[in-house]
Amino acid sequence: MRHVQYGDGGERLVLVLGWGNRPEHEGVQWLCQRLTDAGYLLDVFEIPRTIKDFESEYLTPVEDHLDGLEEYRLLSHSTGGLITRYVPADERLQTRTYLSPWWGFHEDLRNPVVRWLSLLPVPWPILPASSDRDDLGALTTEERMADLPSFAAPTFLREARRAQRAMPPFDERDAVFYSPDDPIVDAAAIERDAPEANRIPYDGGHELFNSPSRTEHIDALLAAIGGGIDGVRAR
Numbered sequence: 001m002r003h004v005q006y007g008d009g010g011e012r013l014v015l016v017l018g019w020g021n022r023p024e025h026e027g028v029q030w031l032c033q034r035l036t037d038a039g040y041l042l043d044v045f046e047i048p049r050t051i052k053d054f055e056s057e058y059l060t061p062v063e064d065h066l067d068g069l070e071e072y073r074l075l076s077h078s079t080g081g082l083i084t085r086y087v088p089a090d091e092r093l094q095t096r097t098y099l100s101p102w103w104g105f106h107e108d109l110r111n112p113v114v115r116w117l118s119l120l121p122v123p124w125p126i127l128p129a130s131s132d133r134d135d136l137g138a139l140t141t142e143e144r145m146a147d148l149p150s151f152a153a154p155t156f157l158r159e160a161r162r163a164q165r166a167m168p169p170f171d172e173r174d175a176v177f178y179s180p181d182d183p184i185v186d187a188a189a190i191e192r193d194a195p196e197a198n199r200i201p202y203d204g205g206h207e208l209f210n211s212p213s214r215t216e217h218i219d220a221l222l223a224a225i226g227g228g229i230d231g232v233r234a235r
Contacts, residue, residue: 001046001048001057001061001062002023002045002046003044003046003065004023005044006023006032006035006036006042007035009040009042011041011073012040012041012043012072013040013072013073013074013225014042014043014066014069014074014075015042015043015075015076015077015080016074016075016077016080016083017044017077018076018079018080018081018100018102018207019047019049019149019152020147020148021046021077021207023044023046025141025143025144025147026139026141026144027137027139027140027141027144027207028044031209032044034218034222038225038226040225045061045062047079049156050123050124050153050155051123051155051156051159052121052155058079058083058159058163059086062084062087066087066092069092070092071093072092072093072094073094073096074087074095074096074097075225076096076098076099077207077208077209078102078184079160080101081098081099081101081102082101082102082160082163083163084096084098085098085103085168086163086167094228095174095225095227095231096171096174096228097175097176097177097221097224097225098174098175098176098177098178098194099177099207099208100184100185100206100208101176101178101190102160102184103164103190104186104189104190105161105185106184107186114127114157117157118154118158119158120154121155122153122154122155123153123155123156124153125149125150125151125156126154127151127154128151129149129151129152130148131183131184131206133145134183134205135183135206136184136210137205137207137214138204138205138212139214140205164189167193170193172198174228175198175224175228175229175232176194176199177224178202179201179204179206179208181203182206183205185206198229200220200232202216208221
């Protein structure tokens with residue numbers, strides 16, 4: 001799992017990106033700049049696009065990094081939000097904030113063909129997995145679209161489904177930013193799992209950092225990172 005660091009602030013923030021995101025993508029860079037401007041030392045994780053085991057290839061590398069930190073805050077997007085759901089809420093974890101977490105398959109993937117194919121022990125990207133700019137957010141650049149994965153491995157879908165079924169209970173100190181009309185992840189799964197008081201809805205696609213409404217929500221996002229859902233409520 002690739003790890004890059006930005007900023008020189010005194011407080012540690014760990015950002016786990018979603019499937020297909022890279023730290024260099026413009027939208028992610030926009031977000032990283034706001035986070036470092038806010039005074040955070042930012043650790044960004046780019047997750048592998050193909051895996052055979054959720055724990056060893058996704059969760060363990062993140063937890064190994066966190067084990068070396070005295071205290072930290074967590075921010076995650078999409079598949080990263082499935083990974084960080086498994087991080088224990090011990091005394092070192094100050095806040096945990098989710099962006100459009102992948103806690104359930106979108107209805108487009110809830111069909112017998114995808115379910116059957118995801119059972120195959122095939123770790124190569126063979127299943128179509130395309131999205132358009134509006135799915136991600138209208139501010140998504142051409143470079144990001146060109147780097148978008150076109151196919152997913154059956155083992156990736158299998159492991160995601162398995163992780164979704166065994167998620168730890170939701171921590172009611174956490175904040176969840178999400179689009180009720182998300183075209184990529186199941187927004188209904190987010191609404192079932194996170195109480196309404198912990199959810200901050202926005203419009204404009206799956207990626208808040210590529211949404212036209214991103215500037216409207218950056219202050220709320222920084223409040224959540226700084227103080228959890230209580231920080232948002234106190235604004």
